[in-house]
Amino acid sequence: MEGDGSAERYDMWLSGFMDPRTTERWEPPECEKTLDGKEMTSAPSRCILEMSDEVLLLLMEFLDPFSLLRAGAACSTLYRICSTDSLWAAHCRSSFGSDFRTTDAAYTQKEAFKLLYIWGKLYKTLPYNRPLQDLLFSGIPPKRYWMQWLILEDMVPLPPIQLADYDIEDIWGLRKDLLDEKHKVTDESLEETKHSVFKYDWKELHNLALQHHGTYAKVQLHVLQKMSSECHEELEWLFVQYNRFRFQWLFSYWLFGLSKSCARQLQRIYLWWKRFDKRKVSSWGSTQCDVQYLASLHCITEDFWNGNLANGEENIGIQTIENYFSMCKSLLAWILGRKWGRFKQKKIYKDTLEGVYRVLKPEMQVALISHDQFWAAAKVQMLRICSLEETAGNYVNWKLIDALPCYRLYMASGDPFYLEQIKGFLFRKQLISNWLLQEENMWVRNLLPDSLSQLLEYETKLIEERLHGDTMVAYLSRLIWLYLHSGQQLYMDALKGFVYECAYASFSSQIFESCSIVSTGF
Template sequence: MAYHDTTQESELLEHFSCLSVNEEESVTTDEPLDSCINPGLLFLSDEVLIVILSHLEPVSLLRLGSTCCRLFRVCSCDSLWTRHFQDSFGVGLPNITTAGYTAKTAFRLVFMWRALFRNVHCNRSLQEKLFAEVPFPPHAYWTQWLVMEERVPLPAAQLSCADLEKLWGTPRDLFTEKLQEQPVGDEILRMEWRELYNFAVTHHGSASMLFHYVLKQHQSSDHSELASMYRQYTQCRFQWLFTYWLFRQPTPLNRQLRAIYLQWRKHSKKKVSTWGETVCDVRYLASLHPITSDYWRGKLARGDENIGIHTVGNYFSMCKSLVAWILGRDWGRLKRRKVYEDTLDGVYLLLKREMQERLVDHERFWQVAKMQMTRVCTLEETAVNYVNWKMIETLPYYKLYLVSGNGVYLQHVQGFLRRKRMLHDWIYLEDNTWLRELLPDELFTLLEFDTKLTQGSLHGASASAQLSRLIWLYLHSGDQLYMDGVKQTVLQYVHARLAISASVLSADPWQPVLRPVSP
């Protein structure tokens, strides 16, 4: 796989969550012998392999390294992971041979921390760790990670010079001016986190050396809690971020989002009544829209939760514009709702694959929505009235026209309605009055114009199932053979019913009845 500048973080989340950060990297020795495997790349020298592997991204590098002992060793080469560290975090690593840690270990630790810290706004577990001792900094382990962050969502920290020297590596003399402003004997400084970061970068010489200092400090740390929180994050990140996006908008935007989210959407009032509360069924709310259902299952933007939630936000921004446009038209309530629903269905069908691959912005959504709305209105004009419109919405040609705009599918829809009318007109001919009177309701209803044939009605050996299949074939193919079959089936059923009635009438109606005699 060719190397890309942007790391595929979503896949890395899954791979790194399975790796331990406490134990030395090792491979079990109970692997099958390499002699049983086609050698392939294993014939090449380590130097040649490293040149080839330098074109792989982190995900592919991890996958290849899991195949055998030798490739694991080569794929763990410091030169490969040093470059990935630079590309992923924007800082380089110093001479790794004297650093005391491997480049792969450094990449894994920083990657896990950054994944957690980037989404601290929706990660309750990490918030409890970072905000536990405000206004004092959190536990030394977590503060040590915060050292390399320029922007920290915490109030100004109160720290002693000893803490600053231990955690940031900044000597006391850097804070001489601030200490002079303090009362005599008071060495507790109140400092903003960005100010601390700038002091540390200036002292260490660069952000790269600051990262190196933090990693050196963490050499003897127990990272089991970080790994545990990271595993929890990989399992729940989509649900956490979606919940935060849905319920934690500013007050006016929160009301607007709720209104747009539920606009013309069938939903349970009981479940929606707990909107934003602890007992709210967020999974149910996510199921109300195909796009939010996809995001909940991690299917947007190649599993990148942050890009995916931006796509979701852009989608509902488009919905807001669409609602405003529709409400500005002089349409009835039913037409407004159906235009809105069908337009959104068309937008989702057209952009589904694109949303699965990348970010889709508001402008792209709006362009597609306008095109879909035009096609929906064309279908509405073709249907002539609302009854016909509801009847054709389940046709495959309906969605095919929405997606493609091909007039051939529109002709199929017109042909369907024309044949439906022909069936209706045939059963209502004056010569067929006797048929209408003798047909049971379940069969007569199938021949009426406004009846929709469901998939379930096509299966079985009953008379209604047989007639439904013939009608369905005629409506979708237009073959006169099936129309003749419909007529023949109806006539056969009526004649059979008449024969049964005649046999009953011809039977002797008098039967003696024996009554018990009273004693």
């Protein structure tokens, strides 16, 4: 395979990195230069390619299979070293239980590792790999695909099949005298043929093959010897597609592959209190469904879609998603069992999920997170939310503090310091409201424009856009924001002075308008 360049293509396809057919050798610079252009007098650096083959081979023994493939993709010299049979025999032994060394082998150990790895990865995706399903189930699959299934019987359940005895011998390596007569198909149309037809479950044939060959490794060896001369381009192309779309395929299968009752329950939990496009969600589960949009509705599913869960292991990542939504189901049942208002239910559910994701995100990126881990984090987040709700006292104040940095910092850390900051913020907000409601300030309330009165009394959030500009609303918003966040009395005094000025200005304008009306009347 070295002569036609196909092995290089396989390396590039498996590793997904540099084109290994690039044979340009990297050479170190003869000398380095300082910032002013002068040459530095230092010892010349040595290139790794100047080492002997024996030393390079010892270095390559420390690499895992995929690092070895990437190293071999660098240049022709490293490709030759990284293709050594002893290296790949060790990887075959650790991954598949045998080095597959035989005197009459028509394959290299590198090819053996590649083929077994491809088949193992690809056929495990059969439940959600639509292109592979179309290939295998559109008609009777070629025998070369049956041969690969032989080593995957424990992974992929297959239906019973009728085969002639010579086909069974060719695929499984079983002699005719090992086949049980009770599985023989009696059909008058088959009596004229010299060969018998048997009906077996694939599992039974798999067990017979294990008994006949002795060990699972010898079954793999039988398959490799039979398949070494076959063309694997079709399955290799499917594997490239799998590498590119495996997260999308598996996510779609998980989201839509449930029974109707389970699917409705998952859809309810998935969309609970989420702002979504009803037009896009209406096609849930159909071929026109925008699955990427559905994945974007939750941070954890969006991470899986982009391959950012469990170090890119799609099966572990989907287990994390399953555990997450199992926790969501339990959380939702717990919340709805309380006699809370709709706002409080929504707030606790939403903030709990955001807090759980924020706390567990670093760990989810590298490992599987169990249902219990999710619940443990959820309980901590709910305790903090209840403390914030108790501090707020009512829904208006809760809406007010929701946008505060201290709110998020307390949810993330649980530090009582941030809770005290929030209490001070609410206390100062109450001081502003109480000052305006004093009896001696009744004239101020009557004269102030509605926009300013609402800002002082009823506004629950200081919108960022209102803090900029030269209008009265912007100026008063800045004074309120500075006082609420700093607590300094000078901002409160400035706020009072500005409110009085606005009231006087409104009073003067009203007097002027009255005088104008009177003078016009005369």
